[in-house]
Amino acid sequence: MQTDHTMAIRGKRIWISWLGGENPKIGPQELTLKLQQKGFQTYGSDWINDNAKLAWADLGNTLADQEEIDLWLICVDESSLQSTDIRFGLSLCATIIRESRGFQFPIYLLGLGFEPGQEDLPLLLKDVVCFTSNTPSWDAKILSSTYRKSKSEAPPYRVSVRANSSFGLWFELGPREGSWDGIMAGVDQMDGIKITHHAVGPKGVLPEKATMEYPIQGIVAEAGDDSFTLWAAKNHLGEDQSYYFKVEGQPSKLMFGAYPGSSQEMDMQVINLR
Numbered sequence: 001m002q003t004d005h006t007m008a009i010r011g012k013r014i015w016i017s018w019l020g021g022e023n024p025k026i027g028p029q030e031l032t033l034k035l036q037q038k039g040f041q042t043y044g045s046d047w048i049n050d051n052a053k054l055a056w057a058d059l060g061n062t063l064a065d066q067e068e069i070d071l072w073l074i075c076v077d078e079s080s081l082q083s084t085d086i087r088f089g090l091s092l093c094a095t096i097i098r099e100s101r102g103f104q105f106p107i108y109l110l111g112l113g114f115e116p117g118q119e120d121l122p123l124l125l126k127d128v129v130c131f132t133s134n135t136p137s138w139d140a141k142i143l144s145s146t147y148r149k150s151k152s153e154a155p156p157y158r159v160s161v162r163a164n165s166s167f168g169l170w171f172e173l174g175p176r177e178g179s180w181d182g183i184m185a186g187v188d189q190m191d192g193i194k195i196t197h198h199a200v201g202p203k204g205v206l207p208e209k210a211t212m213e214y215p216i217q218g219i220v221a222e223a224g225d226d227s228f229t230l231w232a233a234k235n236h237l238g239e240d241q242s243y244y245f246k247v248e249g250q251p252s253k254l255m256f257g258a259y260p261g262s263s264q265e266m267d268m269q270v271i272n273l274r
Contacts (some may be wrong), residue, residue, distance in 0.1 A: 016044030021077035025113030034139040056089035057163040060096030071106040078114040084274040091124040099160040103152045127152040174242040182259025186230030187251035198245040200235040228255045
């Protein structure tokens with residue numbers, strides 16, 4: 001007989017991304033059954049690790065648009081989570097979802113046979129809620145967590161991506177509140193990585209044409225041991241406008257800050273994507 005507590009969660013829809021490796025400590029069928037027994041409606045698929053085809057963008061856009069999905073559960077083994085390619089895809093998938101669904105949308109990570117730590121994750125995954133299948137009651141802990149308000153807080157800036165196999169990878173940046181008097185942004189210098197275009201337009205919509213004010217290309221900046229190539233534009237950006245720049249390849253880090261010479265107080269941000 002079901003308890004009232006379990007029945008109350010009936011209808012919660014969870015999307016499961018499976019990265020269990022070759023010999024997972026718990027199989028996908030057993031995991032799904034445990035969640036269903038807790039009252040969840042389960043959906044999902046294997047994670048497709050194909051950054052060259054921007055496969056992560058398909059899932060990000062799907063969960064961003066499907067409001068009937070209530071939470072995203074990443075089920076991953078330790079070796080898969082250590083893969084920089086997988087971390088890159090998960091990071092950008094997460095930021096698509098968060099910028100569309102809001103930072104209160106729950107993203108959970110279940111370590112299969114190990115205990116993941118938030119401190120070891122890339123910045124765009126830092127606020128995911130971590131669990132481990134080593135705990136016998138991991139399914140009950142996930143259920144309990146759905147009743148607690150997320151502690152995730154949105155930063156003062158917006159970071160998202162627009163991506164598919166036809167038009168490539170574009171980063172999207174803008175202020176969450178207030179405005180910016182221009183922007184300088186780019187990625188770390190790596191073989192095969194380069195910025196090819198930039199634009200300014202409405203938030204969430206990659207513009208077909210844009211007028212760039214005082215554009216600059218090829219700025220070189222240093223942060224720690226890393227070198228970055230940045231582009232810039234002096235266009236005014238409000239809460240509903242974004243700066244977009246296209247990147248060929250798969251960068252490891254993102255940097256952005258105030259337009260060169262601007263008097264606006266804006267800290268330089270460096271975001272690890274892996």
